[in-house]
Amino acid sequence: MEKAYSFRFYPTPEQESLLRRTLGCVRLVYNKALHERTQAWYEKQERVGYAQTSSMLTDWKKQEELDFLNEVSCVPLQQGLRHLQTAFTNFFAGRTKYPNFKKKHQGGSAEFTKSAFKFKDKQIYLAKCTEPLPIRWSRQIPESCEPSTVTVRLHPSGRWHISIRFDDPTIKPLPVTDKAIGIDLGISSLVITSDGDKVSNPKHFKKHYQRLRRAAKNLSRKQKGSKNREKARIKVARIHAQITDSRKDHLHKLTTQLVRENQTIVVENLAVKNMVKNPKLSQAISDVSWGEITRQLAYKCRWYGRNYIEIDRWFPSSKRCSNCGYIAEKMPLNVREWDCPDCGTHHDRDVNASKNILAAGLAVSVCRATIRPEQSKTGAAGAKNLRDRSRNLNREVWESPSVHGGEDVKLCHHANNLFSSLLK
Known part of the structure; x- marks a missing residue:
């Protein structure tokens, strides 16, 4: 490797x-x-x-x-x-x-x-x-x-x-574990897992913002081409380097821990390049480095024999109830907690999203199921459709020759149990 x-x-x-x-x-x-x-x-x-x-x-x-x-x-x-x-x-x-x-x-x-x-x-x-x-x-x-x-x-x-x-011949697969995790990436909390754990956002840029602002203002006052301007430019560059180094160090420690503890990691395929076009969130999104997190998770999973899965970015992970499968029509960003009108389950928005991400990722990778089953607004015809899909899902799993034996059987059991919770 x-x-x-x-x-x-x-x-x-x-x-x-x-x-x-x-x-x-x-x-x-x-x-x-x-x-x-x-x-x-x-x-x-x-x-x-x-x-x-x-x-x-x-x-x-x-x-x-x-x-x-x-x-x-x-x-x-x-x-x-x-x-x-x-x-x-x-x-x-x-x-x-x-x-x-x-x-x-x-x-x-x-x-x-x-x-x-x-x-x-x-x-x-x-x-x-x-x-x-x-x-x-x-x-x-x-x-x-x-x-x-x-x-x-x-x-x-x-x-x-x-x-x-x-x-490097020393890179070898880690011992196999049966633990799988779904990850929802955020701003207030950097990483939210399907286990309910939240990793706080260190906000590296915000910590050094005032120093950087003063250094940049000092640079703007220097005459172009002068030695003093070059000294001021180096000061600004060093602050940027300090921000980059602290962010990279934190992300490497975080992603290594996630890869070591979990056999399967599921994330969303986010369009970060489009999301930073929002002027109100561009600085915060750039600081959390979602793209770098997924990049590190991908190659570390490849190194250490873990399963890395990305699901479609349009999957309604935040709007779907992880308990009954109900999909809310609207879910604005300011709503951080909500109650499912169908089953009454109280949800933390981000934890609920990570649970849905895990279930969808395992269902797609192991059972070849769709992650966006249709559901009617009333729930009557949709429930019958979902039950039919669930039965078809079970039949597809056990008729597949790739899941008869080994850890794939465990993954299918796990995926089926998780995905069935969405199809009740």
């Missing part, structure tokens, strides 16, 4: 000079290649790929005004072109927007493959560097692990980090 460790390092003046020149050359090559590809399309309706930009790079190195490209390792330059090709592939697949030009104040990164670095005596020697990088080894790389790629990154705050990627 491939894994990457990130470490802080403190380069010598000679190393920092070389690395800054390398980052500048990578940025220049990336931007020139992006310009050429964009211009070729708008002027000639031609598509330029990685092979053509690689040939362009060879020609650029021969030009007198770009002769400095030969002073740095060629591997990061080629990797920059490959990253540009990946960006265009993602764009044409509809996953991202059109690639942007890289900017100097954003720092930058340079990727070195095996041919451009040496790992010896637990030290990293980069190409054209005579001394090893002074890395602060906060944890040890597992024995017998050989790095495949090394990425050097300069953050806007001026901090240097190195990411070492390798194949």
